[in-house]
Amino acid sequence: MADPSAAAGSPAKVVDIHTHMYPPSYVDILTSRSTIPLVRTFPSSPDPRLILLEAEVPSLSGADASAKPPGRPLTKHYSSLAQKIHFMDTHHIDISVISLANPWLDFLEPSEAGGFAKSVNEEFSTMCAAHPGRLFFFGTLPLTAPLSVIQDAIKHLTTLKYCRGVILGTSGLGKGLDDPSLLPIFTALADAALTIFLHPHYGLPNEVWGPRASEEYGHVLPLALGFPMETTIAVARMYLAGVFDAVPSLQMILAHSGGTLPFLAGRIESCVLHDGHLVREGKVHAKRRTVWDVLRSQVYLDAVIYSEVGLKSAIEASGGAERLMFGTDHPFFPPLGSDEDGEWESVGTNADAVRKALGDGSKEAAGVMGENAVRVLKLYGE
Amino acid sequence: MADPSAAAGSPAKVVDIHTHMYPPSYVDILTSRSTIPLVRTFPSSPDPRLILLEAEVPSLSGADASAKPPGRPLTKHYSSLAQKIHFMDTHHIDISVISLANPWLDFLEPSEAGGFAKSVNEEFSTMCAAHPGRLFFFGTLPLTAPLSVIQDAIKHLTTLKYCRGVILGTSGLGKGLDDPSLLPIFTALADAALTIFLHPHYGLPNEVWGPRASEEYGHVLPLALGFPMETTIAVARMYLAGVFDAVPSLQMILAHSGGTLPFLAGRIESCVLHDGHLVREGKVHAKRRTVWDVLRSQVYLDAVIYSEVGLKSAIEASGGAERLMFGTDHPFFPPLGSDEDGEWESVGTNADAVRKALGDGSKEAAGVMGENAVRVLKLYGE
Numbered sequence: 001m002a003d004p005s006a007a008a009g010s011p012a013k014v015v016d017i018h019t020h021m022y023p024p025s026y027v028d029i030l031t032s033r034s035t036i037p038l039v040r041t042f043p044s045s046p047d048p049r050l051i052l053l054e055a056e057v058p059s060l061s062g063a064d065a066s067a068k069p070p071g072r073p074l075t076k077h078y079s080s081l082a083q084k085i086h087f088m089d090t091h092h093i094d095i096s097v098i099s100l101a102n103p104w105l106d107f108l109e110p111s112e113a114g115g116f117a118k119s120v121n122e123e124f125s126t127m128c129a130a131h132p133g134r135l136f137f138f139g140t141l142p143l144t145a146p147l148s149v150i151q152d153a154i155k156h157l158t159t160l161k162y163c164r165g166v167i168l169g170t171s172g173l174g175k176g177l178d179d180p181s182l183l184p185i186f187t188a189l190a191d192a193a194l195t196i197f198l199h200p201h202y203g204l205p206n207e208v209w210g211p212r213a214s215e216e217y218g219h220v221l222p223l224a225l226g227f228p229m230e231t232t233i234a235v236a237r238m239y240l241a242g243v244f245d246a247v248p249s250l251q252m253i254l255a256h257s258g259g260t261l262p263f264l265a266g267r268i269e270s271c272v273l274h275d276g277h278l279v280r281e282g283k284v285h286a287k288r289r290t291v292w293d294v295l296r297s298q299v300y301l302d303a304v305i306y307s308e309v310g311l312k313s314a315i316e317a318s319g320g321a322e323r324l325m326f327g328t329d330h331p332f333f334p335p336l337g338s339d340e341d342g343e344w345e346s347v348g349t350n351a352d353a354v355r356k357a358l359g360d361g362s363k364e365a366a367g368v369m370g371e372n373a374v375r376v377l378k379l380y381g382e
Numbered sequence: 383m384a385d386p387s388a389a390a391g392s393p394a395k396v397v398d399i400h401t402h403m404y405p406p407s408y409v410d411i412l413t414s415r416s417t418i419p420l421v422r423t424f425p426s427s428p429d430p431r432l433i434l435l436e437a438e439v440p441s442l443s444g445a446d447a448s449a450k451p452p453g454r455p456l457t458k459h460y461s462s463l464a465q466k467i468h469f470m471d472t473h474h475i476d477i478s479v480i481s482l483a484n485p486w487l488d489f490l491e492p493s494e495a496g497g498f499a500k501s502v503n504e505e506f507s508t509m510c511a512a513h514p515g516r517l518f519f520f521g522t523l524p525l526t527a528p529l530s531v532i533q534d535a536i537k538h539l540t541t542l543k544y545c546r547g548v549i550l551g552t553s554g555l556g557k558g559l560d561d562p563s564l565l566p567i568f569t570a571l572a573d574a575a576l577t578i579f580l581h582p583h584y585g586l587p588n589e590v591w592g593p594r595a596s597e598e599y600g601h602v603l604p605l606a607l608g609f610p611m612e613t614t615i616a617v618a619r620m621y622l623a624g625v626f627d628a629v630p631s632l633q634m635i636l637a638h639s640g641g642t643l644p645f646l647a648g649r650i651e652s653c654v655l656h657d658g659h660l661v662r663e664g665k666v667h668a669k670r671r672t673v674w675d676v677l678r679s680q681v682y683l684d685a686v687i688y689s690e691v692g693l694k695s696a697i698e699a700s701g702g703a704e705r706l707m708f709g710t711d712h713p714f715f716p717p718l719g720s721d722e723d724g725e726w727e728s729v730g731t732n733a734d735a736v737r738k739a740l741g742d743g744s745k746e747a748a749g750v751m752g753e754n755a756v757r758v759l760k761l762y763g764e
Contacts, residue, residue, distance in 0.1 A: 068659060176592040204611075205587045210558040210619055217622045218657035224650040225618060229586075229611045229642075236607060237592055240599045256649065260611075263645035266689025267638065268606040270731060274715045275600035277450060307648025313695035333656040349652060 013094040015370035015379060017197070018255060018302045018327025020101035022050075022078045023123045029116075036060075037103055039074055047073035052102065055206055055222040058214040072219075077331035077340060081127050087330055088134070091347050094370065095379050098124065099138040099167040101332075102201035106143060106171055113142030114149040118156060121163070128162035136379055138167040138197045144174075147184065154188045164377045165195035165253075170202060170234035177234050178241035190249040195300075195377060199255040200230040231259030235299070236268060236291075244294050251298060251376075253325065257305035258295075262317030265291045295319070300376060302327040303368050306349050308356040315357060321364040325373045326354060395476040397752035397761060399579070400637060400684045400709025402483035404432075404460045405505045411498075418442075419485055421456055429455035434484065437588055437604040440596040454601075457722060459713035463509050469712055470516070473729050476752065477761050480506065481520040481549040483714075484583035488525060488553055495524030496531040500538060503545070510544035518761055520549040520579045526556075529566065536570045546759045547577035547635075552584060552616035559616050560623035572631040577682075577759060581637040582612040613641030617681070618650060618673075626676045633680060633758075635707065639687035640677075644699030647673045677701070682758060684709040685750050688731050690738040697739065703746040707755045708736060 022030070030039040030050070036057060041048045051060060051071035060070045076083050078101075088096055100120060105113050121139045128135040139157040141150055157163045166189060172182050177198075189196060203226025206214075213221050231254060244250060254261065268291050278284050289297075296319040304327045305311050315321045333346035351369070358365040373379060404412070412421040412432070418439060423430045433442060433453035442452045458465045460483075470478055482502060487495050503521045510517040521539040523532055539545045548571060554564050559580075571578060585608025588596075595603050613636060626632060636643065650673050660666050671679075678701040686709045687693050697703045715728035733751070740747040755761060 072658065176594075178592060178594055204590060208586060208612075208615055210560060212560055212623065213619070217619075218654075218659035220622060220650065220653045220657055220660070221615070221618060224653035225611070225615055225642075225646060228646060228649065229607070229614075230590075232611075233590055233603070233607055236603060237595070237599075240602060241594065260607075260642040260645050263639075263642050263687075263692045263695055264606060264610060266687055266692050266731070266735070267610065268602065270688040270715065270728060271602045271606035274718060274728060275602055276454065276718060277600035278602070279718045305645075305648055306652040309695055309698045310645050310648050312698065313645055313691055316691045316694070333652065336656060336658060336661045346652060346656060349648070353648070 012366040013370040013374055013379075014092055015326065015373040016088070016093045016096045016328045016330070017253065017325045017373050017377070018304050019084070019096045019098055019330045020332070021081075021084060021098050021124075021127075022101055023120060023127075024079050025123060026100065026120060027074070027079050037107065042069035045069040045073060047075050050074040050078070052201070053203060053219070053222050055203065055209065055214060055219070055226070058206075072332075075331065075334070075340060077334065081130065084330070085131060085134070086341065090341070090343060091328070093328070095134055095136065095374070097136045097138060097164060097373065097377060097379070098127070099197060099199075100124070100140045102169060102199060104140050104167065104169055106169055106201070108142070108144055110144045110146065113145040114153065117142035117145075117153045121153070121157060121160060125160040125162055136162045136164050136377065138165045139163050139194075141166050141168070141185070143172065147181070150185055151188055154185070154192055154194065157194060158192045163194070164379070165189075165197055167197045167199055170198070170200060170230055176237055178237035178243065180241075183243070183246055186243060186247045186250050190247050190251065196250070196252045197255065198231060198234065198252050200227040200234075200259070203227055203230050228256045228259035231255055232261050232264065235259070235261055239268075239291060239294055244298050245289060248298075251300070253300040253302060255302055255304065257301045257303060257310060257314040257324075258299070258317070261291070261295065262301070262314045265295060265317055292317070296323070299323070300325060303354055304329050304350055305353065306346070308353045311353045311357045321358055321368055322372055324368045325376070326350065326369045394748040395752040395756055395761075396474055397708065397755040398470070398475045398478045398710045398712070399635065399707045399755050399759070400686050401466070401478045401480055401712045402714070403463075403466060403480050403506075403509075404483055405502065405509075406461050407505060408482065408502060409456070409461050419489065424451035427451040427455060429457055432456040432460070434583070435585060435601070435604050437585065437591065437596060437601070437608070440588075454714075457713065457716070459716065459722060463512065466712070467513060467516070468723065472723070472725060473710070475710070477516055477518065477756070479518045479520060479546060479755065479759060479761070480509070481579060481581075482506070482522045484551060484581060486522050486549065486551055486583075488551055488583070490524070490526055492526045492528065495527040496535065499524035499527075499535045503535070503539060503542060507542040507544055518544045518546050518759065520547045521545050521576075523548055523550070523567070525554065529563070532567055533570055536567070536574055536576065539576060540574045545576070546761070547571075547579055549579045549581055552580070552582060552612055558619055560619035560625065562623075565625070565628055568625060568629045568632050572629050572633070578632070578634045579637065580613060580616065580634050582609040582616075582641070585609060585612050610638045610641035613637055614643050614646065617641070617643055621650075621673060621676055626680050627671060630680075633682070635682040635684060637684055637686065639683045639685060639692060639696040639706075640681070640699070643673070643677065644683070644696045647677060647699055674699070678705070681705070682707060682754075685736055686711050686732055687735065688728070690735045693735045693739045703740055703750055704754055706750045707758070708732065708751045
């Protein structure tokens with residue numbers, strides 16, 4: 001497998017900005033649940049199974065759930081900090097910006113969300129403090145709680161030394177990220193210089209995958225297509241609602257190289273310019289910021305796209321490689337049939353794409369592999 | 383606006399492979415209907431309105447339907463052959479491969495679909511014969527009719543001199559294009575050397591656009607995102623069902639540069655390789671054809687992507703420019719606020735993208751602008 005640090009060239013740092021954990025307290029919550037997200041054991045699976053997606057529900061109650069256990073094995077890679085550090089060492093990653101994995105606290109009761117957010121953010125803070133300089137984190141917001149509780153959580157995050165932003169799903173307060181009620185939260189995050197890491201979870205409604213998907217195509221459609229399409233829809237809704245104009249200092253990193261935004265940006269622009277309603281209502285005018293403007297000023301993209309073709313498109317849509325940041329998506333997509341303690345093919349594919357797109361050892365490649373993240377997220381101090 | 387022929391360089395032909403018509407007989411059917419697709423008049427709109435999309439239904443019955451009439455104006459561009467030829471002349475297009483626009487015959491009763499398919503295909507044939515050498519067409523299949531009727535329709539198409547394939551939606555026989563019942567149809571099309579032009583219509587379920595979309599964002603989300611995502615899902619389902627392996631001579635053109643397939647191909651590949659179920663069931667093996675293989679052997683892409691960024695990605699995913707074909711999407715996306723009889727910005731945007739991506743006057747640009755279509759679809763003879 002490829003060594004990510006080779007693309008960066010010493011002494012540039014290699015930084016993983018897309019890397020998740022479920023701390024043990026979170027796993028306890030999942031284990032106590034009877035609806036997704038949940039953790040359940042099956043006789044045929046050595047590890048407990050983590051079941052996250054709506055698309056996995058049909059096989060959860062299916063007759064062959066024991067033969068084909070749903071979800072994915074919940075290995076030590078999900079909750080062990082030692083395993084995270086081992087993974088970083090194995091892949092020559094200097095710094096990881098860890099975040100709670102989906103679906104975060106989206107399913108918590110309003111009354112419990114604030115307290116759990118505080119404790120999980122402190123738990124992440126403590127993990128970072130145990131490896132100073134090697135770990136930073138994106139915090140989690142209690143989005144089901146009242147606005148004042150969410151704002152208190154943002155204030156709390158500003159007191160945590162290793163926090164650099166928040167990971168955010170596409171549901172927001174339950175009505176999507178174009179919900180005007182979110183504007184005070186976006187403003188508070190921007191004012192606190194906390195970057196939003198926008199990450200999918202909900203995918204698309206099951207019906208779009210058709211009758212054969214859940215039995216025959218594994219998780220491919222919801223993960224490969226549903227996730228990036230969800231991200232694209234979320235950010236397009238924010239764009240059309242004028243969120244980027246309303247909060248000009250808002251700064252976001254989009255998971256999976258923007259979903260499909262780089263490829264579809266031209267079509268979005270053209271559809272805006274040709275929309276009778278938008279034009280008649282004066283929403284299309286010369287000073288309007290285009291999707292390209294947003295891609296080149298407020299949005300960063302991770303480099304988790306698994307191909308040189310996609311990565312080059314993401315770089316070009318962003319106006320240059322300085323807006324791209326390497327990530328691994330660990331602990332998801334472990335190697336099948338080889339040692340999970342060794343090198344992961346999914347990591348190598350993304351590192352190889354950087355090398356191929358930007359040239360082995362180039363300054364641009366070093367930027368994507370880590371230096372961009374160090375600069376944008378200020379990953380220094382101790 | 384750009385002159386498409388400039389990119390091709392004389393005497394290379396400029397060919398538009400993505401260009402639709404609703405012949406008058408089809409407009410009559412739409413006018414008689416009370417559910418979508420339908421044509422209706424509103425006092426505030428000089429032209430009748432064409433209402434096609436599920437996303438347009440909320441505003442159809444809304445209180446302000448008369449102030450903001452739903453759908454789009456059904457101008458003479460939709461049904462007049464003279465207007466099509468005028469449009470071609472205005473944009474220096476030598477040859478158009480015309481096709482019925484969505485949703486084709488998908489909504490017809492099984493008993494009427496066969497007869498109407500025959501008459502609409504003959505109508506297209508007659509239009510082409512009126513302008514020999516300038517017009518070819520993709521036929522329409524009566525997909526709601528019994529299999530034998532569909533097969534008879536394919537046989538009929540092979541007798542029509544100017545027919546070069548069929549336009550196909552993503553619904554198939556009602557269960558998507560990964561439906562095993564479609565295999566005899568795909569085989570019959572491949573045996574008849576009829577190319578499938580895969581085109582979206584159904585988009586995604588309305589709920590994904592959120593509560594603000596129908597009132598505030600015009601048609602942008604369903605058209606800009608729903609359409610290309612639908613195409614991507616349809617072709618990914620075909621790939622996972624093994625359709626391209628089962629019918630190796632099947633040849634398809636994907637609308638809108640493949641939807642998002644070029645950008646997501648790497649992620650699809652990675653998700654297949656990392657899927658526990660697929661790997662355990664032996665569906666992932668060394669001789670398996672990858673998504674890239676399919677993109678580079680059985681699939682062609684139109685160049686209707688409205689940006690150089692997207693087009694370059696489509697070209698690279700396809701292994702070269704010889705699999706791309708220019709299109710206009712006429713009569714959709716007319717210019718707003720300028721003369722529809724003049725040059726259309728939407729056409730210029732796509733022609734400019736070809737020039738920028740491949741170099742003005744280059745052989746590759748001439749290929750995309752027309753010569754690829756002439757070669758692949760055999761647009762000659764008379």
